Amino acid sequence: xxxxxxxxxxxxxxxxxxxxxxxxxxxxxxxxxxxxxxxxxxxxxxxxxxxxxxxxxxxxxxxxxxxxxxxxxxxxxxxxxxxxxxxxxxxxxxxxxxxxxxxxxxxxxxxxxxxxxxxxxxxxxxxxxxxxxxxxxxxxxxxxxxxxxxxxxxxxxxxxxxxxxxxxxxxxxxxxxxxxxxxxxxxxxxxxxxxxxxxxxxxxxxxxxxxxxxxxxxxxxxxxxxxxxxxxxxxxxxxxxxxxxxxxxxxxxxxxxxxxxxxxxxxxxxxxxxxxxxxxxxxxxxxxxxxxxxxxxxxxxxxxxxxxxxx
Amino acid sequence: xxxxxxxxxxxxxxxxxxxxxxxxxxxxxxxxxxxxxxxxxxxxxxxxxxxxxxxxxxxxxxxxxxxxxxxxxxxxxxxxxxxxxxxxxxxxxxxxxxxxxxxxxxxxxxxxxxxxxxxxxxxxxxxxxxxxxxxxxxxxxxxxxxxxxxxxxxxxxxxxxxxxxxxxxxxxxxxxxxxxxxxxxxxxxxxxxxxxxxxxxxxxxxxxxxxxxxxxxxxxxxxxxxxxxxxxxxxxxxxxxxxxxxxxxxxxxxxxxxxxxxxxxxxxxxxxxxxxxxxxxxxxxxxxxxxxxxxxxxxxxxxxxxxxxxxxxxxxxxxxxxxxxxxxxxxxxxxxxxxxxxxxxxxxxxxxxxxxxxxxxxxxxxxxxxxxxxxxxxxxxxx
Numbered sequence: 065x066x067x068x069x070x071x072x073x074x075x076x077x078x079x080x081x082x083x084x085x086x087x088x089x090x091x092x093x094x095x096x097x098x099x100x101x102x103x104x105x106x107x108x109x110x111x112x113x114x115x116x117x118x119x120x121x122x123x124x125x126x127x128x129x130x131x132x133x134x135x136x137x138x139x140x141x142x143x144x145x146x147x148x149x150x151x152x153x154x155x156x157x158x159x160x161x162x163x164x165x166x167x168x169x170x171x172x173x174x175x176x177x178x179x180x181x182x183x184x185x186x187x188x189x190x191x192x193x194x195x196x197x198x199x200x201x202x203x204x205x206x207x208x209x210x211x212x213x214x215x216x217x218x219x220x221x222x223x224x225x226x227x228x229x230x231x232x233x234x235x236x237x238x239x240x241x242x243x244x245x246x247x248x249x250x251x252x253x254x255x256x257x258x259x260x261x262x263x264x265x266x267x268x269x270x271x272x273x274x275x276x277x278x279x280x281x282x283x284x285x286x287x288x289x290x291x292x293x294x295x296x297x298x299x300x301x302x303x304x305x306x307x308x309x310x311x312x313x314x315x316x317x318x319x320x321x322x323x324x325x326x327x328x329x330x331x332x333x334x335x336x337x338x339x340x341x342x343x344x345x346x347x348x349x350x351x352x353x354x355x356x357x358x359x360x361x362x363x364x365x366x367x368x369x370x371x372x373x374x375x
Numbered sequence: 376x377x378x379x380x381x382x383x384x385x386x387x388x389x390x391x392x393x394x395x396x397x398x399x400x401x402x403x404x405x406x407x408x409x410x411x412x413x414x415x416x417x418x419x420x421x422x423x424x425x426x427x428x429x430x431x432x433x434x435x436x437x438x439x440x441x442x443x444x445x446x447x448x449x450x451x452x453x454x455x456x457x458x459x460x461x462x463x464x465x466x467x468x469x470x471x472x473x474x475x476x477x478x479x480x481x482x483x484x485x486x487x488x489x490x491x492x493x494x495x496x497x498x499x500x501x502x503x504x505x506x507x508x509x510x511x512x513x514x515x516x517x518x519x520x521x522x523x524x525x526x527x528x529x530x531x532x533x534x535x536x537x538x539x540x541x542x543x544x545x546x547x548x549x550x551x552x553x554x555x556x557x558x559x560x561x562x563x564x565x566x567x568x569x570x571x572x573x574x575x576x577x578x579x580x581x582x583x584x585x586x587x588x589x590x591x592x593x594x595x596x597x598x599x600x601x602x603x604x605x606x607x608x609x610x611x612x613x614x615x616x617x618x619x620x621x622x623x624x625x626x627x628x629x630x631x632x633x634x635x636x637x638x639x640x641x642x643x644x645x646x647x648x649x650x651x652x653x654x655x656x657x658x659x660x661x662x663x664x665x666x667x668x669x670x671x672x673x674x675x676x677x678x679x680x681x682x683x684x685x686x687x688x689x690x691x692x693x694x695x696x697x698x699x700x701x702x703x704x705x706x707x708x709x710x711x712x713x714x715x716x717x718x719x720x721x722x723x724x725x726x727x728x729x730x731x732x733x734x735x736x737x738x739x740x741x742x743x744x745x746x747x748x749x750x751x752x753x754x755x756x757x758x
Contacts, residue, residue: 086449087457105489112486119518188472189490190449261400303588369452372445374388 092362099192101363109199114206128207129214132166135308139280150324151282151333153317156224159215160316161279161309167208168245168305169270175200175249176256177263193371197253201246215267219316227318229339230311234347237311243353244304248362254367257374277305278313284320284332307349310334311342377461379542379573380424380447384456387417387597416442417453417597426462426541427571431584431605433612434594440577443594444468444546447575462541465491470531476520480511483519484534493538501537508559509533529556536563543567546577561587580650581609582755585677605677606714610732624633631661632692634717634731648708648741648750656717658729660692664719666728668699671716672737674748680713690719707750710741 085094097232118124136159144154151157175197179186182196219226283300291297301307313334315319320334335344391412404499417439424430434440445451447458448466473490474483484505488498506515509529511522519527536543545564564587567574576587584591584605591608593601593615601611635657646652654669668688672680690699701717715737743750 084460085457086446086460102489102492104494105492108486108489108495112478112482115482116475119477184472185490188450188468190466191490191492208590278674369454370390372451 075345090365092358092365095192095365096358097196099194102191102195104193105191106199106202110202110206113199113203114116117203125210128210132162132211136162136371143280148326149281150326150329150331151285152322153222153224156219156222157282157313157317157333158280159218160312161260161277163208163211164241164305164309164312165274165277165279166211167204167241169274170207170248171201171204172252172266172270174204174356176252176266178179179253179257179371180260180263186371187375190241193368194250194253195363197249198246201242201249202243205242215316224316224320227315230315230342233311233339233343233346234315236343236350237308239307240304240346240349240353243357244308245351247353247356250360250364254364254371257367257371273303273305274302276303277309279309279363282331282333284334288332304349304353307345314342377426378423378459379426379461380575381459382420382443382447382456383458385400385417385420385443385446385453385458386415386444386455387439387446387451388454389414389416394731410715417446419456420594420599422592422599422602424573424575428590429568429574429576429588429590431608432575432577433579433581433584433591433608434592435579435616437596438594439597440594441546442597444544444575444577448544452559463492463539464539464542464544465535465538466544466546467532468544468546470528470535472531474519474527474531479518480515480522480530482498484508484515484530486738487531487534488538491535491538491540497538502654505530505533505537508537508563510556524751526554532560536560536567540572542573542575544575544577580678581612585609585673585679606733613727613730613732616727632664632719632729633659634719634729634734635659635696637715637731637735645738645740648710648739648743649705650736651702651704651706654715654735655701656699656701656734658692658696658697658699658719660697662694664692664728666690666692666719666721668701669716669718669720670701673714673716675712675714678748680708680748686719689722691747692719706737706739708739708741709743709745709748709750711739711748713737713739 090098113306114125118127121127123130136155139156139158139162143151143158144148179193179194179199186193250267252262283306287300288297291300318332319334320332322331322333323329324331382493391414420443430441432440442451444466445468446453447460448464448468450466473487475486478486481502484502485495487500489495507513509526509532511530512524514522514526522530543564564574564576568587575589576584578584590603591601591605591612592599593608593612595615600615601608614721638655638657640653640655644652666689668683668690669683670683670688672682676678690697713736714733715735716730716732717734719728720726721728731753741750745751745753
């Protein structure tokens, strides 16, 4: 408190500072600009989220790996030991899909309730509210990076080389995942303010969604034939997570056709698309998810106006 | 001077649900049940605040002043109209609302700073000031959940005033901490004012507005009924409160009693310091009434010099014209103009029945050597 009192009045003219507008309908451009200008808050919330979650726990961030590790172990035991599906190196296939799925599921599950949970804050402090949902996505990205590192180390230890050529599609795929997850997280967090069931509904729906995504089974090896015969193949790919999971599997699992460890027959595990086809599809998906992100941002803006009276 | 807050045609409506269904099942089962009523919290508010102004917003409970403030801070979006702001804004709405109990005081300072829109580098620069202002040096690395409520609020206040905002918005929070800390807060707000920053003070405490603000707005049921110099606005506020009370008056007394005039036997309101003055207050009543008579004396800068005890001055009004004599036996005041407010309150002193703001102005002349407000008659000698 010794600064200003001796220095005298510190006057600065505000004639040249930009004008901020508070109004009922902010344009998407203004909303995105606001969001960008508060990125430090986003980072602050992400780091506080993570620190609070593992505060006072001896193992800290280790816990973020334990739960996925157990899931991985269970599915591995079930599908490679008890109900043999015959896929060699199944654990790598499983791991590369689970990494993606965990990021998606954790984000949506935590973000859906976040605005209701932080009602006190939302009603008192001004900041773009979608930052709360995005901070949950951000925290999941951190866990995702940790799990991905473990996957890389794991694959390296097994001496299993990734598909180097496909590696550059991975960032594209990751950003699609990020934008899609963020879009859904924002919309769900806002809708949950009006309909509190959405949080529970989402938890159930995500379980179903998990089985609609080829994480623990192979699409090509199971339902692809049936769906294609009925001309429904496209419907399966309407789930954006599918392509992302397949891309990760293509990069880390590498083989598209393998010999079954059970009876020696050839199994189609992954689509036999070329590098260009994978890249094209991922770029299209990225475009779609970015558009979805903008749409979600607008929807959020519409719903945000009445938060105060609904919370 | 730049306009820092420009409120244009701002209205805000709330939907009040009389029966609320927030679960999907209830909504599906009762698609149209529950009536909705639209409540107009603000209607067409227009005003602007120039840089360096200290603006008070007064109004009784439910007048919309907090809604207006929340719109300005961006916590709420107006239903129509817009608010243009220039420069950074820190709001003391509910202190500590942004705190995470699980994090340490240090982490919370940074997080709260970020919520108010200030960068980590800026918070680094003021961190020591925040800690010393809040007086919790030894607990800064303790989790906030172990803080006492006073410590909690002090830390939040310290962040908000030290982040160096261009606009400070204060909502009835000056009642935090102990008396010493409150004085420190008021002092800090005064310094803000001296530094040429803009302050928006929302309160229903007229004395606080008088002491800090140059200009005041009066809100009533979402309408702005006055915008002008503090003295004028506060007069409107008081008179309006009275007019409003008429509607809720069960005994139908209000409006039947009024303060008509204040005169002196000589006709002059000039008085020499140390002398006395007699005032005749003419009060007309339509029916007999027993209540108490109140006299307030203010300086022109809004400092309350004296307020008579509402319960110590019983009067019995008779129907028709009453003259109440007020004897100010001795005015130990120094040079200046003092405004007099007079009124009648009920026997318990809770409700104002009649009021006249600035009913008269006393011109006090003083030829001694003391400066200030009151003559103490100090004699100084070496012993």
